[in-house]
Amino acid sequence: MSRRWVFVLPSALFALLVGGFYVGLQVHSDVLPSPLINQPAPRFSLPPLIGGQRGFSSADLKGHVSLVNAFASWCAPCRDEAPALDALARSGRVAIYGIDYKDKPAVAQAWIEALGDPYARIGADDGRVAIDWGVYGVPETFLVDRTGRIRYKHVGPLTDADVSQTILPLVARLDR
Amino acid sequence: MIDEAGHFALILALCVAMLQATVPLVGAARQDAALTAWARPAALAQFLFVAIAFFALMHAYAVSDFSMANVAENSNSVKPLLYKLTGVWSNHEGSMLLWVFILALFGAAVAVFGRSLPPGLRARVLAVQAMIGVGFLVFILLTSNPFLRLSPAPADGAGLNPLLQDRGLAFHPPMLYLGYVGFSIAFCFAVAALIEGRVDPAWARWVRPWTLAAWCALTTGIAAGSWWSYYTLGWGGWWYWDPVENASFMPWLIGTALLHSAIVVEKREALKTWTILLAILTFSLSLVGTFLVRSGVLTSVHAFATDPRRGVFILLLIVFYTGGALLLFAWRAPQLHGGGLFAPISREGGLLLNNLLLATAAATVFIGTLYPLFLNVMTGQRVSVGPPFYAMTFVPVMVPLLVAMGVGPMLPWKRGDLAAALARLKWAFLATAAAAVVTLAAAGVRSLGAACGLALAAWLFAATASELAERVHLFAEPLSAVLRRALRLPRAAWGMTLAHAGMAIVIAGITGSNAWSEHTVLSAHPGQSFDIAGYRLAFDAVHTVRGPDWTETRADMRLLAGGREIAVMHPYRRFYTSEDGDQTGVAIRTNLLADVYAVIGAPDGKDGGYVLRLYYNPLVPWIWLGAAAMALGGLVSLSDRRHRVGAPMRSMRPAVAAAARIQAAE
Numbered sequence: 001m002s003r004r005w006v007f008v009l010p011s012a013l014f015a016l017l018v019g020g021f022y023v024g025l026q027v028h029s030d031v032l033p034s035p036l037i038n039q040p041a042p043r044f045s046l047p048p049l050i051g052g053q054r055g056f057s058s059a060d061l062k063g064h065v066s067l068v069n070a071f072a073s074w075c076a077p078c079r080d081e082a083p084a085l086d087a088l089a090r091s092g093r094v095a096i097y098g099i100d101y102k103d104k105p106a107v108a109q110a111w112i113e114a115l116g117d118p119y120a121r122i123g124a125d126d127g128r129v130a131i132d133w134g135v136y137g138v139p140e141t142f143l144v145d146r147t148g149r150i151r152y153k154h155v156g157p158l159t160d161a162d163v164s165q166t167i168l169p170l171v172a173r174l175d176r
Numbered sequence: 177m178i179d180e181a182g183h184f185a186l187i188l189a190l191c192v193a194m195l196q197a198t199v200p201l202v203g204a205a206r207q208d209a210a211l212t213a214w215a216r217p218a219a220l221a222q223f224l225f226v227a228i229a230f231f232a233l234m235h236a237y238a239v240s241d242f243s244m245a246n247v248a249e250n251s252n253s254v255k256p257l258l259y260k261l262t263g264v265w266s267n268h269e270g271s272m273l274l275w276v277f278i279l280a281l282f283g284a285a286v287a288v289f290g291r292s293l294p295p296g297l298r299a300r301v302l303a304v305q306a307m308i309g310v311g312f313l314v315f316i317l318l319t320s321n322p323f324l325r326l327s328p329a330p331a332d333g334a335g336l337n338p339l340l341q342d343r344g345l346a347f348h349p350p351m352l353y354l355g356y357v358g359f360s361i362a363f364c365f366a367v368a369a370l371i372e373g374r375v376d377p378a379w380a381r382w383v384r385p386w387t388l389a390a391w392c393a394l395t396t397g398i399a400a401g402s403w404w405s406y407y408t409l410g411w412g413g414w415w416y417w418d419p420v421e422n423a424s425f426m427p428w429l430i431g432t433a434l435l436h437s438a439i440v441v442e443k444r445e446a447l448k449t450w451t452i453l454l455a456i457l458t459f460s461l462s463l464v465g466t467f468l469v470r471s472g473v474l475t476s477v478h479a480f481a482t483d484p485r486r487g488v489f490i491l492l493l494i495v496f497y498t499g500g501a502l503l504l505f506a507w508r509a510p511q512l513h514g515g516g517l518f519a520p521i522s523r524e525g526g527l528l529l530n531n532l533l534l535a536t537a538a539a540t541v542f543i544g545t546l547y548p549l550f551l552n553v554m555t556g557q558r559v560s561v562g563p564p565f566y567a568m569t570f571v572p573v574m575v576p577l578l579v580a581m582g583v584g585p586m587l588p589w590k591r592g593d594l595a596a597a598l599a600r601l602k603w604a605f606l607a608t609a610a611a612a613v614v615t616l617a618a619a620g621v622r623s624l625g626a627a628c629g630l631a632l633a634a635w636l637f638a639a640t641a642s643e644l645a646e647r648v649h650l651f652a653e654p655l656s657a658v659l660r661r662a663l664r665l666p667r668a669a670w671g672m673t674l675a676h677a678g679m680a681i682v683i684a685g686i687t688g689s690n691a692w693s694e695h696t697v698l699s700a701h702p703g704q705s706f707d708i709a710g711y712r713l714a715f716d717a718v719h720t721v722r723g724p725d726w727t728e729t730r731a732d733m734r735l736l737a738g739g740r741e742i743a744v745m746h747p748y749r750r751f752y753t754s755e756d757g758d759q760t761g762v763a764i765r766t767n768l769l770a771d772v773y774a775v776i777g778a779p780d781g782k783d784g785g786y787v788l789r790l791y792y793n794p795l796v797p798w799i800w801l802g803a804a805a806m807a808l809g810g811l812v813s814l815s816d817r818r819h820r821v822g823a824p825m826r827s828m829r830p831a832v833a834a835a836a837r838i839q840a841a842e
Contacts, residue, residue, distance in 0.1 A: 022491065
């Protein structure tokens with residue numbers, strides 16, 4: 001009798017594994033908790049994409065609600081979210097800042113010009129500042145309140161639905 | 177027109193596969209020869225239709241038909257024809273079609289070469305194989321169809337990933353797939369044996385050539401992939417323990433165990449259920465390897481989020497095939513009659529030890545690969561598991577395996593004498609000690625780890641050579657007799673010798689690369705020269721070269737040894753205008769003992785200087801030489817005559833008796 005159980009063991013282990021994978025698929029990437037939620041945004045100062053312009057630093061985030069978007073010109077999903085970001089920028093409801101992640105500044109500049117520029121300021125990051133923000137891939141988007149605390153993190157491309165159902169209501173609440 | 181024909185052929189292939197998955201099974205169960213006979217023509221027809229689909233897609237790539245969405249996204253009219261064609265499998269949809277194409281190819285091969293198989297077993301093997309085909313054809317047609325049209329068609333395609341314009345990368349996925357998919361045959365034989373309720377030496381002999389063929393392809397594919405990352409990525413390394421590499425390495429480890437345990441089934445009728453389990457696991461790990469990496473679950477949550485349907489579908493397929501096979505295993509395996517116990521000190525004891533160690537090694541890689549995923553699921557934490565983990569877990573398992581690899585082939589079947597076997601290995605002990613002493617004397621006491629590694633390599637090589645010498649009676653008989661014996665040696669024996677010696681060479685390469693690699697990163701101006709590991713590298717000039725869709729910064733370098741020029745090296749950095757991508761062209765000068773490896777980086781931003789990375793990688797070429805010897809050993813073993821003519825006859829118990837036996841056991 002005990003010998004039979006040995007033969008069931010592989011199935012049982014496999015079931016556990018599948019359970020793990022299934023849960024892994026269910027944890028939708030944009031609800032992954034970030035340990036940085038409700039923490040002050042990291043302090044940083046990033047240079048601009050091209051000389052002459054102003055860069056982007058933590059001081060820019062003080063005093064108003066802001067949306068910080070980590071992106072890169074080499075990232076295909078970033079291209080997908082460009083229209084949603086553009087529309088949000090044109091609505092004027094929230095200031096959008098960009099962290100250009102591990103990118104070639106000249107290529108990024110051309111990319112932004114081609115797709116429309118929603119950003120109030122952009123900083124070019126070699127990856128170090130993104131680490132402080134807990135970015136593990138682009139695009140990722142953060143909502144920062146007036147005191148400079150990170151209040152929400154969105155992983156993956158923003159859609160119009162994300163903007164209207166999640167981002168704008170949160171902005172309205174944080175603005176109050 | 178041709179595209180639509182391809183699309184239609186793919187749908188027809190699905191229909192044929194559905195018939196092939198059911199009718200022969202019913203035939204085999206009812207012992208109805210007419211229905212059983214469906215399996216072979218169905219397998220051939222399925223292959224024909226999948227081949228039409230595959231070549232139709234290839235045609236669309238060749239003529240740059242950008243009205244096909246898949247071609248428009250992944251090809252470009254200025255690409256060289258070779259890379260247009262290999263572009264077929266450089267994307268998700270096309271590579272799935274290649275996967276199914278190879279699957280159908282193996283099915284057709286079983287139909288053609290499996291004439292000596294009993295019709296019932298053959299029908300079941302092909303039916304199980306068709307079940308896999310059905311799943312993946314449905315997956316392609318529903319979620320990853322490469323034949324979808326795009327309207328309006330764009331003027332040119334968007335796909336020209338420069339990294340993919342490389343021969344190594346162009347041909348290594350098909351090799352890996354031949355390996356992955358080849359293991360499906362072992363899986364099908366295992367499931368068919370579970371359905372039939374019998375595993376005997378004849379079964380093991382039938383499975384072995386298919387497993388060997390898959391193993392050779394996978395060995396080649398892994399080595400080619402590692403070589404590709406060595407000479408294109410420009411980081412001087414050849415293995416990073418990243419999930420993609422591990423995904424191909426796990427089926428290799430379990431597949432290697434399967435190769436060895438099948439020998440025990442064939443010779444001693446033991447380890448039957450274990451062998452069945454290994455066959456199921458090898459293919460399951462191939463499935464996990466192909467798809468979880470591709471779906472992005474392991475590498476990046478983002479890539480995966482692009483189409484969650486695919487991930488869920490793939491998981492369902494894995495649940496169905498692996499889960500189904502394992503449940504069948506739980507139900508039927510207890511009724512298989514084992515060959516009883518055997519002595520620990522014997523050939524089969526050695527092979528069992530090999531299996532336990534390889535399975536443990538695969539488990540460590542499995543845990544290292546999946547731990548980050550599971551930790552993320554449970555706690556939201558993100559970690560990465562790197563080389564230190566594998567140095568602590570994988571290496572300690574490999575050391576006893578390599579030691580045992582020297583002794584095992586010396587032991588006779590049934591009952592061996594360890595002391596006598598070790599006495600016959602006296603020359604191997606001498607070689608081991610000599611390798612350790614010479615390494616320590618030449619490289620100093622700080623190279624203790626390297627001395628151990630080289631001693632292990634010397635041990636395995638010398639022990640393998642001793643075993644061969646003993647077989648051919650070297651030094652015991654006149655040379656002509658020795659040669660005659662060598663020629664008459666079964667090819668399987670030569671195969672083992674080659675593969676084990678190849679492993680020894682790989683170990684030496686890994687050791688040398690880990691212990692003595694040197695590298696420098698420096699900012700250089702044309703005209704300067706640099707010393708590395710006794711060589712002098714003169715950085716003479718930098719040119720700009722223009723190609724059809726790229727511009728290249730190309731360096732002229734001379735490699736000098738003792739003041740004499742021994743090679744000219746041209747590392748380059750190529751920018752692709754249409755994709756904003758760049759590619760590193762590494763210049764490698766090898767003398768088969770060591771590589772001098774030069775990479776030119778970006779301009780350093782100061783008056784015409786460039787970032788140069790120079791590496792000296794001793795013994796690294798041996799890694800691929802050894803891997804080639806291993807794959808060659810597999811091929812030689814595959815050509816052994818007992819696989820070709822030794823059509824084994826089963827003891828003539830009718831299948832009815834076997835079925836009755838199972839019912840009695842229940």
